[in-house]
Amino acid sequence: MNWRVKVERRVSYPRFFPTVVLLFSLLGGFVLIGLLFLISHVNPLFALWKIFSGSFGSLYGITETITKAIPLILIGSGLALVFRAKFWNIGAEGQLLIGAIFAGYVALNLGPKLPFYVIVPLMFVAGFIGGALWALPTVILKLRLNVNEVISTLMLNYIAAELLNFLITGPWKGKTQMGFPYTDDFPHSAVLSVVPGTRIHLVTLCLALLFAFALFIMVYYTRFGYELRVTGDNPDAARYAGIDFMKVTLIMMIISGGVAGIAGVGEVAGIHHHLSYPSSISSGYGYTAIIVAWLAKLNPLLTILSGLFFAGIVVGGDAIQVSLGLPAATVQIFNGILLFSLIMGDYFLNHRVKLVVREAP
Amino acid sequence: MTRIKKLEMIGITKTFGNVIANRDINLQVEAGEILGLLGENGAGKTTLMNIVYGLYRPDSGAIKINGKPVSLSSPAHAMAQGIGMVHQHFKLIQNHTVLENIALGYKDAPFLFPTRKVAHDLRRLQENYGLEINPDVYVWQLSAGEQQRVEILKALFRGADLLILDEPTSVLTPQEAQGLFRTLSRLASEGHSVIFISHKLDEVLSICNRVTVLRHGQVVGTKDTAGVDKRELARMMVGREILFDLKRKDVKKGGVVLEVQGLHVNNDRGLTSVSDVSFDIKAGEIFGIAGVSGNGQQELVEALTGLRPIDSGQILVNGRDISRASPYTINAMGVSHIPEERIKFGTAPSLAIFENAVLKQHGNRAFSGRLFLDFASIKEHAKRIVSNFKVRTPSIDVPVRTLSGGNIQKLILGREISGKPSLLIASHPTYGLDVGATQYIRSQILQLREKSVAVLLISEDLEELVELCDRIAVMFKGKIMGIVAREDLNLEHIGLMMTGSHARSACEAGK
Numbered sequence: 001m002n003w004r005v006k007v008e009r010r011v012s013y014p015r016f017f018p019t020v021v022l023l024f025s026l027l028g029g030f031v032l033i034g035l036l037f038l039i040s041h042v043n044p045l046f047a048l049w050k051i052f053s054g055s056f057g058s059l060y061g062i063t064e065t066i067t068k069a070i071p072l073i074l075i076g077s078g079l080a081l082v083f084r085a086k087f088w089n090i091g092a093e094g095q096l097l098i099g100a101i102f103a104g105y106v107a108l109n110l111g112p113k114l115p116f117y118v119i120v121p122l123m124f125v126a127g128f129i130g131g132a133l134w135a136l137p138t139v140i141l142k143l144r145l146n147v148n149e150v151i152s153t154l155m156l157n158y159i160a161a162e163l164l165n166f167l168i169t170g171p172w173k174g175k176t177q178m179g180f181p182y183t184d185d186f187p188h189s190a191v192l193s194v195v196p197g198t199r200i201h202l203v204t205l206c207l208a209l210l211f212a213f214a215l216f217i218m219v220y221y222t223r224f225g226y227e228l229r230v231t232g233d234n235p236d237a238a239r240y241a242g243i244d245f246m247k248v249t250l251i252m253m254i255i256s257g258g259v260a261g262i263a264g265v266g267e268v269a270g271i272h273h274h275l276s277y278p279s280s281i282s283s284g285y286g287y288t289a290i291i292v293a294w295l296a297k298l299n300p301l302l303t304i305l306s307g308l309f310f311a312g313i314v315v316g317g318d319a320i321q322v323s324l325g326l327p328a329a330t331v332q333i334f335n336g337i338l339l340f341s342l343i344m345g346d347y348f349l350n351h352r353v354k355l356v357v358r359e360a361p
Numbered sequence: 362m363t364r365i366k367k368l369e370m371i372g373i374t375k376t377f378g379n380v381i382a383n384r385d386i387n388l389q390v391e392a393g394e395i396l397g398l399l400g401e402n403g404a405g406k407t408t409l410m411n412i413v414y415g416l417y418r419p420d421s422g423a424i425k426i427n428g429k430p431v432s433l434s435s436p437a438h439a440m441a442q443g444i445g446m447v448h449q450h451f452k453l454i455q456n457h458t459v460l461e462n463i464a465l466g467y468k469d470a471p472f473l474f475p476t477r478k479v480a481h482d483l484r485r486l487q488e489n490y491g492l493e494i495n496p497d498v499y500v501w502q503l504s505a506g507e508q509q510r511v512e513i514l515k516a517l518f519r520g521a522d523l524l525i526l527d528e529p530t531s532v533l534t535p536q537e538a539q540g541l542f543r544t545l546s547r548l549a550s551e552g553h554s555v556i557f558i559s560h561k562l563d564e565v566l567s568i569c570n571r572v573t574v575l576r577h578g579q580v581v582g583t584k585d586t587a588g589v590d591k592r593e594l595a596r597m598m599v600g601r602e603i604l605f606d607l608k609r610k611d612v613k614k615g616g617v618v619l620e621v622q623g624l625h626v627n628n629d630r631g632l633t634s635v636s637d638v639s640f641d642i643k644a645g646e647i648f649g650i651a652g653v654s655g656n657g658q659q660e661l662v663e664a665l666t667g668l669r670p671i672d673s674g675q676i677l678v679n680g681r682d683i684s685r686a687s688p689y690t691i692n693a694m695g696v697s698h699i700p701e702e703r704i705k706f707g708t709a710p711s712l713a714i715f716e717n718a719v720l721k722q723h724g725n726r727a728f729s730g731r732l733f734l735d736f737a738s739i740k741e742h743a744k745r746i747v748s749n750f751k752v753r754t755p756s757i758d759v760p761v762r763t764l765s766g767g768n769i770q771k772l773i774l775g776r777e778i779s780g781k782p783s784l785l786i787a788s789h790p791t792y793g794l795d796v797g798a799t800q801y802i803r804s805q806i807l808q809l810r811e812k813s814v815a816v817l818l819i820s821e822d823l824e825e826l827v828e829l830c831d832r833i834a835v836m837f838k839g840k841i842m843g844i845v846a847r848e849d850l851n852l853e854h855i856g857l858m859m860t861g862s863h864a865r866s867a868c869e870a871g872k
Contacts, residue, residue: 008377008417222734223729229712229716230712233709237706237707237709240666240668240700241688241689241721242690243689244689356418
């Protein structure tokens with residue numbers, strides 16, 4: 001008897017198969033995470049139960065989960081768009097922050113003079129423009145000088161964060177904040193209303209659902225979506241077909257950066273009501289959204305589900321930090337392992353791995 | 362290491378899911394022998410050879426080398442046993458030089474500066490087998506024919522005793538093919554064995570000692586080439602009679618459709634690769650371009666289709682200047698294009714057939730509004746192409762990558778023709794296709810001619826050019842050496858022009 005592992009490319013598979021693979025890779029990820037809990041002497045089942053009861057087990061948990069899902073859905077649906085064209089925008093974090101800064105400018109300078117029905121739309125438009133502007137240098141560098149977009153988007157995150165730090169400790173530092181590095185609080189007209197008793201800022205939630213749906217339609221049903229999918233699948237064929245790479249890249253990055261900017265508006269106008277440290281405005285939504293998009297199989301509509309899922313992990317992660325005394329990095333490790341297992345899952349989707357046992361000749 | 366004197370495959374069966382790719386195949390090849398392996402696309406030739414090369418493991422059956430059973434678990438293992446393979450689609454790294462590609466993965470290369478030792482040995486090997494190529498150029502700069510030479514060198518360099526060549530001549534000119542055949546004969550006479558996979562019956566008959574024919578994954582028979590003719594082989598391969606003569610009707614030519622004047626185009630290295638090329642094509646005319654690959658044909662086609670900027674000169678389609686137009690505009694003006702590498706350029710492999718059926722036409726009124734695609738009419742269109750052009754597929758919803766090469770080409774042809782072009786530019790349209798698909802594509806091109814379409818046919822298959830073209834131009838080092846009308850055709854002239862003689866001197870030499 002001898003046995004060996006046989007790997008073959010899978011040419012076709014049944015319709016339900018991707019879902020099965022997805023579930024199994026999530027399961028695999030949770031098993032790995034469980035091992036990590038074991039190492040820290042925590043019962044993994046208990047820890048997982050804590051996480052999901054923390055996020056989905058109570059009304060408070062659910063509202064918090066929805067609150068954190070808002071930026072994840074917004075950014076994730078935008079990333080699903082660009083990732084589908086194989087353009088790796090890792091810069092949503094920075095785009096979010098710039099969106100927040102733009103909204104902050106509008107709120108602080110125009111807010112006192114204008115009513116909310118003018119100032120709120122204005123903030124969102126400004127946030128979209130800010131995020132989009134922050135995405136543009138990457139596109140130009142890519143198209144003109146062929147600079148890898150992973151590097152440029154990632155680096156711009158640091159610049160955005162430092163710009164925000166500079167503003168809140170320098171020129172925009174609030175006079176009413178008793179020395180804290182915050183801007184002044186936004187005027188009432190620039191504060192988003194929330195569902196009573198929660199932190200869910202409804203306008204942004206509606207925008208998130210709207211964008212997820214609109215981008216879904218865009219990817220699968222429009223001419224632009226078609227050009228984007230061809231570009232991602234085979235750039236040479238796209239060129240042959242006369243698809244304008246510059247146009248496709250520009251439009252999709254404006255959208256992707258723009259929605260990240262909107263997420264930033266939601267965070268500052270809906271939750272914090274002033275600009276503060278980058279890490280307190282975002283807590284890494286721009287990075288978590290990468291996994292959100294991936295779990296959604298780059299389908300913008302499905303980011304609603306995967307966004308809620310990861311928001312749950314973020315909320316539950318906070319819960320176990322407190323109750324089990326685990327380090328704050330636990331959630332990030334958690335997310336990293338899940339992304340890893342999801343990408344591994346894609347391998348098994350495209351390859352058949354079999355254990356073959358047979359008699360020795 | 363003992364050399365391979367005899368390789369046997371006994372009762373090989375291989376299945377992929379429900380598809381039986383190889384069923385109970387027996388085959389043997391001995392040292393000093395060239396074995397032809399014939400079969401249509403999907404007959405299981407490539408699968409069988411991938412088994413020999415260790416890429417796949419058979420479900421059952423045995424492989425014996427010199428009478429001893431071996432288990433070939435990986436290409437590295439197969440290479441160590443003295444088996445080398447040149448794939449139909451080259452496995453070279455485009456951003457590396459020829460030398461680096463050959464040194465890559467070579468087990469005797471030193472850890473530091475691996476290319477130095479390799480460079481020296483390679484030069485000797487090249488001289489030995491007459492495989493000329495500059496080892497320092499990047500692979501992406503090479504034509505398909507040159508890349509193949511690199512693949513052969515790579516296999517020989519690793520000491521292959523048994524060389525498997527998958528469709529090796531589909532990118533070569535007659536002269537190049539003759540050179541390859543001389544190399545193969547020399548290899549065989551030195552005790553190598555060669556397995557030669559091909560659709561071209563003439564070639565198999567002329568250079569192989571024996572031929573094994575596959576159909577639907579099974580061996581139909583093995584014959585000595587001395588005892589069979591083309592017709593019989595074709596019948597074994599296809600399972601029915603094949604007509605070799607295409608009907609070429611007299612067609613009245615119309616006005617000039619494509620006019621090229623003094624065209625200069627640079628290649629990726631910035632060097633002139635199309636130099637002062639002028640010609641025109643009339644409606645209802647098939648204009649062929651012959652030449653060894655890498656003599657500017659690719660750049661010419663790219664310039665004509667808007668994929669490559671031109672340096673100087675003028676291109677007119679139906680009297681309108683397209684010298685600086687985008688690929689999209691050019692297509693919209695009725696110029697269709699069957700690209701050289703159908704898998705690389707012609708399709709988006711993960712997208713469904715129906716989505717690929719409108720590639721390049723997706724912006725047309727018929728398939729799309731200002732924003733939204735009209736999937737109903739796109740699917741209708743795809744179904745029409747699939748049925749009119751006999752694309753074999755379970756449905757139009759499956760990804761294109763599940764189709765065979767021949768069926769992908771039929772899909773592309775169907776798509777390009779359905780746009781009712783006034784000019785069709787076809788680059789190597791039958792490259793690597795089986796006899797059935799090749800004849801089909803050629804007959805479709807002839808039909809276009811009858812419908813008053815102007816056709817520019819770039820091919821390295823002279824047989825194909827002679828069969829189809831009204832006029833043939835020969836390109837050498839970016840220049841047109843001469844244009845020969847069908848009536849004055851003389852293969853010897855064309856062969857001479859392909860190596861750089863001008864039309865007049867070639868004619869004189871021919872006389």
